[in-house]
Amino acid sequence: MSDVIFQAENIVKHFGGVHAVEDVSLSVIAGSIQAIIGPNGAGKSTLFNALSGFYKCDSGKVTFKGVDITTAPIHRRIAMGMGRTFQTSSIFPNLSVYDNLLIGLQSAANLAFRFRPVDATQHKTIEEKAERLLDFVNLKASAHRPVAELAHGSQRLCEIAMSLSTDPVLVMLDEPMAGLAHAETTRVVEVIRKLHSELGLTVLFVEHNMRVVLSLAQRIMVLDRGRVLAEGTPAEISANEAVRDAYIGKEVIESV
Amino acid sequence: MAHVAPEIFNGLILGAFFAVVAIGLSLIMNLTGTINLAHGSFMTLAGYLAFAMVSAGTNWWFALAAAPILTVIVGVAVERTLIRPLYRRDPVYSLLLTFGLSLIAEEVYRLIWGTNGVPFSPPPSLQGSVSLGFTDFPAFRLFIAGALLVIIVALVVFLQRTRLGLRLRAAVQDSEMIAALGTNTQLLYMLNFGLGILIAGVAGVLAAGLLGLNPQSGNALLMPAFVTVIVGGMGSLLGAVAGGLLIGVAISVTTLFLPAFSEIVMYILMAVILLIRPRGLFGEEGIFG
Amino acid sequence: MRMSNRAGLIAALVLLVLLILTPQIAPLLHLAISVCTEVLLFAIAAMAVNLLIGYTGVLPFGNAAFFGLGAYGAGLTIQFWHVKFFSSIGLGVLAALIGAFLIGPFLLRRRGIYFSLLFIAFGQVFYFLAYRFTDITGGEDGMNFARPVIEGTSFSPPDGSFYYMMLGFFVLIGILFWLLVRSPFGRSLIAIKENETRARYLGLDTDRFIFVALLISAAIEGLAGACYGLSIMFADPLQLDWHQSGNFVLMTILGGSGTIFGPFIGSLIFVIGSDILSSAIPWWQIPLGALFVVCVLGFPKGILGTILDALEKRRGGFGYEARDTLHGTVASEREIQP
Ligand SMILES: Nc1ncnc2c1ncn2[C@@H]1O[C@H](COP(=O)(O)OP(=O)(O)O)[C@@H](O)[C@H]1O
Numbered sequence: 001m002s003d004v005i006f007q008a009e010n011i012v013k014h015f016g017g018v019h020a021v022e023d024v025s026l027s028v029i030a031g032s033i034q035a036i037i038g039p040n041g042a043g044k045s046t047l048f049n050a051l052s053g054f055y056k057c058d059s060g061k062v063t064f065k066g067v068d069i070t071t072a073p074i075h076r077r078i079a080m081g082m083g084r085t086f087q088t089s090s091i092f093p094n095l096s097v098y099d100n101l102l103i104g105l106q107s108a109a110n111l112a113f114r115f116r117p118v119d120a121t122q123h124k125t126i127e128e129k130a131e132r133l134l135d136f137v138n139l140k141a142s143a144h145r146p147v148a149e150l151a152h153g154s155q156r157l158c159e160i161a162m163s164l165s166t167d168p169v170l171v172m173l174d175e176p177m178a179g180l181a182h183a184e185t186t187r188v189v190e191v192i193r194k195l196h197s198e199l200g201l202t203v204l205f206v207e208h209n210m211r212v213v214l215s216l217a218q219r220i221m222v223l224d225r226g227r228v229l230a231e232g233t234p235a236e237i238s239a240n241e242a243v244r245d246a247y248i249g250k251e252v253i254e255s256v
Numbered sequence: 257m258a259h260v261a262p263e264i265f266n267g268l269i270l271g272a273f274f275a276v277v278a279i280g281l282s283l284i285m286n287l288t289g290t291i292n293l294a295h296g297s298f299m300t301l302a303g304y305l306a307f308a309m310v311s312a313g314t315n316w317w318f319a320l321a322a323a324p325i326l327t328v329i330v331g332v333a334v335e336r337t338l339i340r341p342l343y344r345r346d347p348v349y350s351l352l353l354t355f356g357l358s359l360i361a362e363e364v365y366r367l368i369w370g371t372n373g374v375p376f377s378p379p380p381s382l383q384g385s386v387s388l389g390f391t392d393f394p395a396f397r398l399f400i401a402g403a404l405l406v407i408i409v410a411l412v413v414f415l416q417r418t419r420l421g422l423r424l425r426a427a428v429q430d431s432e433m434i435a436a437l438g439t440n441t442q443l444l445y446m447l448n449f450g451l452g453i454l455i456a457g458v459a460g461v462l463a464a465g466l467l468g469l470n471p472q473s474g475n476a477l478l479m480p481a482f483v484t485v486i487v488g489g490m491g492s493l494l495g496a497v498a499g500g501l502l503i504g505v506a507i508s509v510t511t512l513f514l515p516a517f518s519e520i521v522m523y524i525l526m527a528v529i530l531l532i533r534p535r536g537l538f539g540e541e542g543i544f545g
Numbered sequence: 546m547r548m549s550n551r552a553g554l555i556a557a558l559v560l561l562v563l564l565i566l567t568p569q570i571a572p573l574l575h576l577a578i579s580v581c582t583e584v585l586l587f588a589i590a591a592m593a594v595n596l597l598i599g600y601t602g603v604l605p606f607g608n609a610a611f612f613g614l615g616a617y618g619a620g621l622t623i624q625f626w627h628v629k630f631f632s633s634i635g636l637g638v639l640a641a642l643i644g645a646f647l648i649g650p651f652l653l654r655r656r657g658i659y660f661s662l663l664f665i666a667f668g669q670v671f672y673f674l675a676y677r678f679t680d681i682t683g684g685e686d687g688m689n690f691a692r693p694v695i696e697g698t699s700f701s702p703p704d705g706s707f708y709y710m711m712l713g714f715f716v717l718i719g720i721l722f723w724l725l726v727r728s729p730f731g732r733s734l735i736a737i738k739e740n741e742t743r744a745r746y747l748g749l750d751t752d753r754f755i756f757v758a759l760l761i762s763a764a765i766e767g768l769a770g771a772c773y774g775l776s777i778m779f780a781d782p783l784q785l786d787w788h789q790s791g792n793f794v795l796m797t798i799l800g801g802s803g804t805i806f807g808p809f810i811g812s813l814i815f816v817i818g819s820d821i822l823s824s825a826i827p828w829w830q831i832p833l834g835a836l837f838v839v840c841v842l843g844f845p846k847g848i849l850g851t852i853l854d855a856l857e858k859r860r861g862g863f864g865y866e867a868r869d870t871l872h873g874t875v876a877s878e879r880e881i882q883p
């Protein structure tokens with residue numbers, strides 16, 4: 001199993017004089033779980049945004065399932081099986097958790113543009129899928145509360161469930177643990193692990209917490225000032241001198 | 257062609273008015289997300305205040321300086337009391353509020369100064385005309401052209417060279433960052449609004465002498481200023497200048513040759529430019545770049 | 546609707562009975578029936594605005610262009626082609642739709658205040674067209690035309706029956722609107738309003754949704770405009786002007802955006818209020834402007850939104866119906882997000 005499902009070649013993205021992403025290449029193997037790390041401002045989010053169609057790349061090429069999607073609109077990428085979350089949770093704050101999922105579910109079922117109510121069988125399918133997603137992230141108890149009222153960690157989980165609602169094969173998570181309390185982090189880590197192990201999805205995530213990254217990821221890419229500093233297995237990365245010097249506090253690695 | 261040249265010059269003056277009003281609008285719009293529909297009312301206010309001063313016997317030059325300052329005081333008071341509570345809210349609220357203010361203002365002007373316009377002539381020193389070699393040109397128009405040019409250059413220098421100007425531009429790009437740096441955002445918003453109104457005030461006094469003064473005269477410049485912002489590229493200082501001049505000349509030349517299209521021409525221009533450059537002439541340059 | 550379905554239905558039925566009795570009640574209150582018709586038509590126009598502000602999250606400050614296109618569409622086709630009653634309304638709607646088709650692609654490029662700015666400017670094109678092409682439109686003076694006969698009859702409805710026909714349209718649009726915002730499409734619009742980026746990342750081609758919402762809004766606005774033209778038998782450029790858009794937006798916010806009945810409440814207050822004020826004082830624009838200021842600073846959620854909030858606080862609920870939402874009801878009434 002070494003099929004490359006997602007590939008980025010020589011991605012460049014500048015903001016005026018800021019070279020946020022400078023010639024970054026990346027391959028994601030189907031079924032794997034890979035991480036991107038790097039200090040604040042390294043360009044991780046910008047890279048995610050360029051890869052997922054939020055920004056236009058200045059140059060470079062993005063392929064997904066062998067199809068060139070460099071300039072594809074976002075909704076086409078989603079239809080092809082991409083899903084993502086944002087560094088600051090991107091949800092529908094005034095809608096209930098259930099409704100948050102519903103929007104993606106009806107979109108995936110090609111019902112989003114429908115003017116008539118959906119019929120009973122479609123409704124049942126959607127309801128079952130929603131139940132499964134709520135179970136998966138363990139948010140059943142809050143299903144009918146507005147997401148804005150939930151704790152930060154639950155909002156995160158809701159967003160992950162939303163990104164799953166469109167049946168993706170590749171899930172991109174931008175700092176899913178950012179700003180979470182310790183107990184919440186454990187919940188989210190568990191869910192990410194299950195994305196890979198239970199659902200068999202390909203996962204690409206950005207993370208700060210080295211402990212989490214080293215324990216979850218099969219491959220790691222280190223970004224620094226818009227460029228790739230190193231790439232490899234967790235063992236290779238924690239042994240890499242350049243990485244240690246440039247970014248990772250030694251104690252962190254040694255403590256793992 | 258001899259009759260075209262003065263028309264082009266008149267178009268440039270008209271366009272400079274559009275540019276100046278558009279810059280004031282964009283300053284306020286980009287920093288605070290407020291489309292100031294009362295902008296024209298502030299211009300009219302400055303015009304009427306200057307008219308009242310001159311009628312009361314003051315010097316025109318004094319009025320040119322004092323009326324805009326009084327207008328700024330009114331503007332800042334409005335900003336602090338009515339508009340400020342709306343900054344963190346949906347733009348629909350500030351749109352409705354400034355729209356309501358413009359309705360009130362128009363009626364107040366009507367009550368005080370009458371429904372019809374009032375005559376407000378330039379000072380004697382600016383009456384008469386100046387020979388430009390190929391044609392004679394009214395001195396007042398030349399003065400206005402010079403004054404607007406000075407305003408535009410001063411603004412560019414202010415925004416790109418002074419510390420306060422740089423802070424304003426930085427705040428436009430990232431108001432949270434500026435707040436984090438310890439700049440007093442509320443003060444910055446107020447100064448920015450005041451600056452927008454100051455330019456509108458000066459333009460209002462000048463326009464009153466050239467284009468007439470009635471309860472709606474300032475509002476007449478509002479729509480061309482909107483189109484100027486769109487054509488130039490929203491947020492671009494250079495774009496506002498280029499867009500304003502382009503529209504002014506287009507209107508003048510069309511008035512000469514195809515008068516039926518004189519009001520429509522700027523919209524045609526807007527549609528064509530947006531088709532070619534979706535973000536306007538200088539829209540991609542970033543904010544006030 | 547945040548109100549439970551039953552309360553909403555009862556309110557709707559009470560309102561309907563009152564509206565049916567209005568021609569009997571109005572004279573007692575010294576209200577002309579034409580003013581009551583105007584309330585209904587402006588309520589329809591404000592519903593069109595509400596679809597965009599309250600359910601899609603884009604700010605239409607140029608919607609009156611579609612209203613005026615409806616009025617001119619009806620007036621001009623009556624004048625020049627001698628079309629009959631319902632055809633003229635249909636052609637008014639068509640004119641508004643064509644207008645939306647033409648300017649929509651320009652507006653869709655931007656969001657937020659820039660969308661509004663483009664909408665104001667492009668909407669104003671139609672104002673100047675009507676203003677300038679005097680030979681056809683009568684220019685600034687507007688154009689008078691007679692209310693035509695209904696298809697297949699020689700009956701041209703007088704003001705009394707006209708009111709009931711407009712009530713029919715009002716009820717029809719109200720029901721369709723209610724169904725629309727509860728349909729999957731309506732849910733998608735609400736999602737776009739809540740967070741367009743997220744909606745895109747759930748696979749929605751949001752440009753397409755907003756464009757269709759704009760077309761629906763334009764069609765409703767065109768219907769209101771065409772009927773308004775037939776009501777006063779007159780079309781003039783001011784019906785297309787952005788000031789008129791501002792009035793519609795005020796009605797929507799004043800009543801409560803994102804609510805079904807809000808636009809009607811807003812229209813009722815606005816139309817009756819300006820009718821009384823304008824005949825009482827010559828400087829009535831001052832209290833009208835003050836209404837804008839008071840509404841924005843005092844009732845940002847609108848009258849209905851404020852009442853619903855107060856009721857909810859007493860019940861201690863979240864304001865969200867905990868039930869399935871494809872068929873049922875969800876939070877479609879929210880304060881506009883910053
Ligand atoms: N929209 C933007 N406009 C301008 N500069 C940006 C923008 N987004 C990010 N940047 C800049 O690009 C660099 C990379 O940012 P980002 O991708 O957010 O880093 P990371 O996610 O690794 O912390 C930073 O210097 C940041 O200031």
Ligand SMILES: [Mg+2]
Pocket residue numbers: 044045046087175
């Ligand atoms: Mg980041």
